[in-house]
Amino acid sequence: MIRCLLQLSRTKFTGKHFVLHSDRSLIKNYKSFYRLFHGLGHGSEANGLTSANNKVGSWSIIKQMTSYVWPKDKPELKKRVVVALGLLVAAKAVNVSVPFIFKYLIDFLNTSQGTPLNFSDPATTAITSAISLVVAYGVFRASASLFNELRNAVFAKVAHDSIRTVARNVFLHLHKLDLSFHLSRQTGALSKAIDRGTRGINFVLSAIVFNVAPTILEVALASSILYYKCGPQFAAITLICIGSYSAFTFGVTSWRTKFRLQMNKAENDAGNHAIDSLINYETVKYFNNEQHEAALYEKVLKKYEEASLKTSTSLAMLNFGQNAIFSSALAGVMGLAVVQIINGNMTVGDLVMVNGLVFQLSMPLNFLGTVYREVRQSLIDMKTMFSILSLKSAIQSKPGAPFLKVTPENASVVFDNVYFEYVKNQPILNNLSFEVPAGKKVAFIGGSGSGKTTIIRLMYRFFEPQQGKVLVAGQDIKDIDVDSLRQAISVVPQDPVLFNNTIEYNLQYGNFSASQERIHEASSMAELHDSIQRWPKAYQTQVGERGLKLSGGEKQRVAIARAIVKNSPILIFDEATSSLDSITEHKILKALSRAAHGRTSICIAHRLSTVVDADLIYVLQDGRVVETGNHSSLVANPSSLYALLWSKQHETNHML
Numbered sequence: 001m002i003r004c005l006l007q008l009s010r011t012k013f014t015g016k017h018f019v020l021h022s023d024r025s026l027i028k029n030y031k032s033f034y035r036l037f038h039g040l041g042h043g044s045e046a047n048g049l050t051s052a053n054n055k056v057g058s059w060s061i062i063k064q065m066t067s068y069v070w071p072k073d074k075p076e077l078k079k080r081v082v083v084a085l086g087l088l089v090a091a092k093a094v095n096v097s098v099p100f101i102f103k104y105l106i107d108f109l110n111t112s113q114g115t116p117l118n119f120s121d122p123a124t125t126a127i128t129s130a131i132s133l134v135v136a137y138g139v140f141r142a143s144a145s146l147f148n149e150l151r152n153a154v155f156a157k158v159a160h161d162s163i164r165t166v167a168r169n170v171f172l173h174l175h176k177l178d179l180s181f182h183l184s185r186q187t188g189a190l191s192k193a194i195d196r197g198t199r200g201i202n203f204v205l206s207a208i209v210f211n212v213a214p215t216i217l218e219v220a221l222a223s224s225i226l227y228y229k230c231g232p233q234f235a236a237i238t239l240i241c242i243g244s245y246s247a248f249t250f251g252v253t254s255w256r257t258k259f260r261l262q263m264n265k266a267e268n269d270a271g272n273h274a275i276d277s278l279i280n281y282e283t284v285k286y287f288n289n290e291q292h293e294a295a296l297y298e299k300v301l302k303k304y305e306e307a308s309l310k311t312s313t314s315l316a317m318l319n320f321g322q323n324a325i326f327s328s329a330l331a332g333v334m335g336l337a338v339v340q341i342i343n344g345n346m347t348v349g350d351l352v353m354v355n356g357l358v359f360q361l362s363m364p365l366n367f368l369g370t371v372y373r374e375v376r377q378s379l380i381d382m383k384t385m386f387s388i389l390s391l392k393s394a395i396q397s398k399p400g401a402p403f404l405k406v407t408p409e410n411a412s413v414v415f416d417n418v419y420f421e422y423v424k425n426q427p428i429l430n431n432l433s434f435e436v437p438a439g440k441k442v443a444f445i446g447g448s449g450s451g452k453t454t455i456i457r458l459m460y461r462f463f464e465p466q467q468g469k470v471l472v473a474g475q476d477i478k479d480i481d482v483d484s485l486r487q488a489i490s491v492v493p494q495d496p497v498l499f500n501n502t503i504e505y506n507l508q509y510g511n512f513s514a515s516q517e518r519i520h521e522a523s524s525m526a527e528l529h530d531s532i533q534r535w536p537k538a539y540q541t542q543v544g545e546r547g548l549k550l551s552g553g554e555k556q557r558v559a560i561a562r563a564i565v566k567n568s569p570i571l572i573f574d575e576a577t578s579s580l581d582s583i584t585e586h587k588i589l590k591a592l593s594r595a596a597h598g599r600t601s602i603c604i605a606h607r608l609s610t611v612v613d614a615d616l617i618y619v620l621q622d623g624r625v626v627e628t629g630n631h632s633s634l635v636a637n638p639s640s641l642y643a644l645l646w647s648k649q650h651e652t653n654h655m656l
């Protein structure tokens with residue numbers, strides 16, 4: 001899961017096919033997620049978990065969980081729940097009977113004391129009673145344990161199925177959430193929250209089904225028996241004990257909750273720091289900052305330790321208080337029973353039965369305390385996980401939205417008066433209008449931060465413009481199915497990141513139904529096939545986490561081949577050849593123009609030499625198109641920004 005989340009953190013273009021995102025923006029995003037995740041600021045700005053967290057109440061979590069334990073479409077699981085509940089009732093009924101057997105045994109022993117049993121005449125009532133009582137005691141105890149174990153075995157599948165389904169749903173939902181969420185989250189904290197949340201499910205499920213309900217049943221049974229068999233005082237002491245025990249437990253547990261929250265936060269911080277630091281392994285080495293990193297890590301671990309100590313100390317206090325309440329009640333009922341025996345109203349067997357019944361409550365009560373404590377903690381853990389499920393993606397297809405009808409002949413892209421800002425009142429695109437005609441190669445150039453990648457994000461519908469329209473193949477992308485839009489566009493990002501798998505898997509990622517020939521063909525087009533064949537494991541070579549075992553140029557070529565495998569009518573290259581040497585770049589550009597033949601291609605480039613053959617070049621400045629034309633028309637105007645950039649790059653090339 002962690003690996004997948006890490007991979008996800010670099011995903012820039014989602015949909016069915018992923019092309020990956022740069023580390024630079026990741027680090028920036030990690031910081032903002034930290035604020036968001038821990039509620040330190042602008043939580044309402046985006047899809048922050050903090051705000052979502054508040055919306056998810058404990059009842060809502062329990063309600064959601066019920067649907068996993070009692071799933072409409074899984075009758076087999078429902079049967080298991082029913083059988084498990086049956087076993088539970090049987091175990092409790094048997095359990096409550098044990099003190100009775102004890103009582104009869106003691107009374108029998110009392111009356112038979114001094115009268116030796118005649119074993120040579122087994123038909124005597126005394127022998128039969130003695131043997132039956134001892135056997136019944138053994139059988140009842142064994143049956144209670146058997147029913148409990150069977151119940152656990154039968155219910156285990158229900159719990160595991162629920163955990164798997166919830167984990168899968170959260171994972172899928174994470175992929176469905178929009179880019180704003182992924183730009184704001186922090187991987188370490190998120191993966192820890194999911195780990196803790198799924199672990200909590202098992203606990204909460206078992207606790208509610210097997211502890212809370214049965215304890216109430218057991219308390220009711222024991223109190224009724226005490227009331228009818230021994231009198232109202234016994235039932236009253238028992239109920240007062242249970243009342244004060246529960247009140248004390250709930251009160252202290254609520255007070256302790258903050259320590260658990262501090263522990264979770266410190267654990268998240270430690271996870272984040274460890275992941276961030278290990279991701280930046282090389283940077284740490286470049287600056288000899290191992291000790292600095294370890295010191296920061298230790299600082300958060302210390303916070304964890306402090307919170308953990310407070311949790312343990314307060315737990316000891318809780319345990320002691322619970323025991324004191326229970327022991328007082330036990331002493332109370334025993335004292336009452338002794339008085340009754342002396343007055344001749346009760347037998348010694350009754351005293352043992354009362355002791356047995358009240359003592360038997362100690363187990364579920366003790367559990368009730370633990371359960372309440374753990375359920376609260378688990379609910380806190382699960383809150384974050386379920387809050388993810390409650391988040392709505394800002395980008396969704398409208399109900400019944402038609403699929404995009406796009407062919408290479410109509411694959412045009414139009415921006416009509418588009419205004420877009422990431423942050424309020426800081427426009428990135430300012431009433432931007434342009435057209436990318438179908439089947440043409442169009443280039444966007446402009447200074448760093450002028451909004452080139454943002455244009456692609458809007459085209460891919462990662463964000464929605466605040467004003468204006470984006471049309472693909474003449475259709476407003478807001479009104480069409482998002483998946484079909486993304487299927488129509490292949491993107492080669494600036495800084496691709498690969499899955500920690502074989503090179504073949506990474507190429508297949510463009511289209512899992514593509515044949516091996518097609519994959520090899522695409523890799524040849526990206527000038528990659530021959531290099532791969534020279535590697536000892538060829539296409540089965542593992543690329544390492546995020547593709548770290550490949551060079552920047554190799555990764556870029558994998559990304560190009562993968563986009564070719566996807567075979568979409570619109571191709572986008574975001575600085576796609578920036579890590580290549582000039583000879584390889586030249587070869588790839590030729591291959592790309594072959595691959596893009598008859599398709600619409602959009603290139604973002606800083607090196608103008610890569611776009612001289614573009615049919616149309618848009619020059620961006622301050623979120624607007626300031627110049628349009630092809631290379632020759634733009635250089636022909638010596639006062640144009642393009643001509644200036646062209647001459648500057650020429651000068652630099654000559655200097656080199």
Ligand SMILES: Nc1ncnc2c1ncn2[C@@H]1O[C@H](COP(=O)(O)OP(=O)(O)OP(=O)(O)O)[C@@H](O)[C@H]1O
Binds near residue numbers: 450
């Ligand atoms: N998620 C975001 N939240 C806030 N601001 C953002 C976000 N993403 C990008 N920006 C800002 O928007 C501006 C345009 O970014 P964009 O990535 O589109 O530029 P670019 O032209 O592609 O730059 P470069 O050539 O350096 O890649 C930048 O100033 C950037 O800092």
